[in-house]
Amino acid sequence: MKQIVCIVCPNSCHLQIDEKTYQVTGQLCSHGIAYAKQELIDPKRTLTSSVKTIYKSHPIVSVRTDGEISKSIIPQVLTALRQIVIDKPLPRGSVIIDNVSDSGINIITTTTLDGE
């Protein structure tokens, strides 16, 4: 039995999931069941970070995943982000890494870079 605290909403239900049967107890809604199962099989998170730019007035631009990615690929994603240097203006939401580590998730910018 694994103990998991659900983070989908502020209720923070304390869940128990059976590691063999994937039976979940303690949830107040179905989101909790899905969350607990995912946490057990392959925990996923959104990732927020930053990448360098060439602009002195805007030295870094913030980025995030546009969905959840497996925790196991976070180190690779961070390594990839370290290599990037943005050298042209980009609107908010621009994809800077497409389908990162084959996850189906993109890395997008979350600030508009006007290059001034």
Added chain:
Amino acid sequence: MKRYDIVIIGGGPAGIAAAIKASASKKAILLIEREARLGGILKQCIHDGFGLSRYKEKLSGPEYAEREIEKLASSNIEIKLLTFVSKIIKTDNGYQLSLITRQGIEQIVALKLILATGCRERTGKQVAIHGTNPSGMLTAGSAQYYMNILGQMPMKRTVILGSGDIGLIMARRITLEGGTVVGVYEIKREPSGLTRNLIQCLDDFNIPLFLSKTVTRVFGHDRLSGVQVMKVDEKMTPIQGTEEYIECDSLILSVGLIPENEIAETLSVPLNQATKGPFVDQGMETLIDGIYSCGNALHVSDVADMVSETGELAAESASIENHGNRNLVQIKYNKSISYVVPSHIDFTKPLDKIICYFRSAACLTNQILKVVADGVLIKSIKYKQVRPPEMERLFVNLSNIPIPNTIEFSLEEVA
């Protein structure tokens, strides 16, 4: 001297939301912001969790800010950036403001003011950290600016004091950028941040959380070389003999936010000691007619969505012409509640969909909140659990009752 119907001081999420709402009124509105860009503190909050209720999406701070700012673009209001309110005095025909800008000093007159001035961080000296005064001690917000705006890390190996959200967020950010967080130390017996942050920021990275402990001393002459932590008792006083030395090059302080109300105090707006913000009615109007308060200056919120909401409430209310004297009844609350916002109900303002926020005074389970006016039960809500760090929000309808003498919020254990 240019005259405005409403001047909004502060262009963070509260001020922006107020400006958008006020622009619908076709009055002369001015939004003043001291930085070069709007967005306030959101510009450096690159983590997500913003907009869950307002946009039904999980956005980062800058995205939330830009979306709000884009709504402003289509409005008619005037925005002054890089503008600092230096002096403000009450005159017979409103408020006269002295504005400092790169073009010089400008005097303007406002009939009404919406104060959206945000908050500042408590410092190490205010929590009695002694010893030397080295480089390497930063409040979480300052560290966040260095990391998220300048792309520089003021730490390699850090201790974080305070388990509030901003400290937890920084713990994760520092770790993801290759730094080491030795631990998060919290003086209270319970952690201060949102549960989802405790999991996503600490548990995910095996960063230990130590409760009932605080940092009492720092070492290192020019740059921090270590800190001393101590256990505290129920009164949060350090216990002699529990000193522990931790080697580190950085101490991040996440020890509380203090609403910024210098302008409110200059104008003699009465402040509520429980929130450190002004007393307000359901329209966010302070006890001084014509001055409104919203956002973190009113009370420190947990999420930007609620900050925007208070900005809208203030603007909505400020857009209405005043019809004479208000009829204010103060809201009382029991010991299980830390504070309720608004602090007063104005029975001359709309009463059907009053939005109330409250924080519990302690972590409690199986509670029932009752809103009672002159002995009549107006509303009751059950809560499985309430925690001080997680502010609650509810609607109250007081339109169907005669004007009461007392209004009371009480939080009690379900029988």
Added chain:
Amino acid sequence: MIEGKRYDKIMSEFKSEFPTIDLSFYDGCVFLDGQLDDYEQIVTAGYLAARLKSEGVVNRIKLTNYIEPKMRTAPIVDKTHDGQHCDVLIIGAGIIGCAIARELSKYNLNTIVVEKENDVALHASSRNDGVIHIGIDLKTSTLKHHYLRKSVPLYQSMCEELNVPYVNRGQLVLFPQRSLRPLMFLFNRMAKKRHIQAGEVWNRKRLLEEEPNVGEVARFGMFFPEGATICPYETVIALAEHAIENGVRFFMNTAVLDMEVNGGRISKVMTNRGNIYPRYVVNAAGTFSDKIAAMAKDQTFTIHPRKGIEAILDKKAKARAASRSVSMYRGSSERKKDHTKGGGIIPTADGNVLIGPTAFETPERENFETDSASIKALFAKHHDTLPHIAPSDVITYFAGIRAATYEEDFVIKTGKWTKNIIHAAGIQSPGLTAAPGIAIDIVKFIEQLEGVPLPINKNYQRRRRAGQPLAKLDDATRESAIKQNPDFGHIVCRCEEISRGEIIDALHRPLVVATLDGVKRRVRAGMGRCQGGFCGPLVTQIIHEELQMPYKEIYKKGYGPIILKATKDDAYEAL
């Protein structure tokens, strides 16, 4: 030196209290040698020896198992200043060293100031309450009294020439017992003797009208209309800048490590940045002035450091404090216990409220660590004076160390054995007040040693080239400054209303100290209620852009970097 029965009494007291300590005499001075287990005892031995009233006590008693920490110096060793010759070398850039530098700049002399820290006034000169004392309690036979009297009439005009604030608010002494009332006439006699304007006696009713927050304990008060406050570090920075504008050179991060003395003259001064060859050396080295004297083979005094802690309260606490400096009268027996006037609650020149200082002996000459017990002690001590201020009003606190001699007086004199050294040492309160007068005398001593009048600097500019904080100017002046430079209209430190233009200016002044603290001391950015939380990173950014300094080389103070690396430097290591 005293003689006869009094001498015998002290000597026998000494022998019985300190049987293992060797007390010897040489050329008018008393030397103590040996070892003791307790530091307080070493200090007591020094005080006892001082009662012999010799030319000076040199206390060389060692403390068992104590290894004195090495003097802190900048981590630089090079030859930048190697081979420099000068007429006068001033060691130490505190208020004394800088006041002397400024005074010397009126003459056509090649003057160099060496300072081991990266900025002026980093020791006692910035760690005090900024009070310009009236000195009513000083014995008229002391140098403290002599130099205070000489300096007080000069102070206000000096501040005007330097363009720094001089706020005259007067001093209020509270008395806890009605029975002391008849003493007031004695106080006024003391005042008259010291050329101090007589104090007004205020009964309880008048006290409450003038200062409604004074405690119940204060039955009456005595108000002395003279007495002022200055901003100490601002004043020292101004003295240094004015000296530089008039030709003095300041070598920062330069510590005197040793000296070569031949035939009773200093011929070479060795520093971490090379050897300097001065004709005269002025010893203004604060808590290290006895060490400098020893290097010069001219030590006739010993510094026993005395630490004090002070707290600064939020400007909002002013309403619950007082508009004048206030202190509670302490009887002479109380004062003898810790050799201080007891401090008080002082409205600073910048508008804050300062409470302090404490006083305790310590062997450490530059340990500025604070502790919570001292803050508690401060409030306990001054509770009766102003009961409505509280520890929750505190926004910051700091420690300072007095360079006290066993004679508890200044050492202002030319060398006894070494002919080209002049000491301006042993400075403790009222050092800040006495600085202008001391500077004038030091220059006189140099002139006497020269034997001829010193050549005048015909290009001496009497007024320092400096601006006022813009937030304090009237609108018209401020507006025209902004029109000339829009950066003056861009507010960066919002707690103190300091503009980008002023911060950039601070990085281009005669003495550039491009650290956060250096900027802070020059323009106040970071001194407000948020203590640099908002503006700290902005000032760092300005230093980076304006001076093209890489982030890793921008320090908060001394050699303490703010930034350790860039965000994308290191990889995240999955746990």
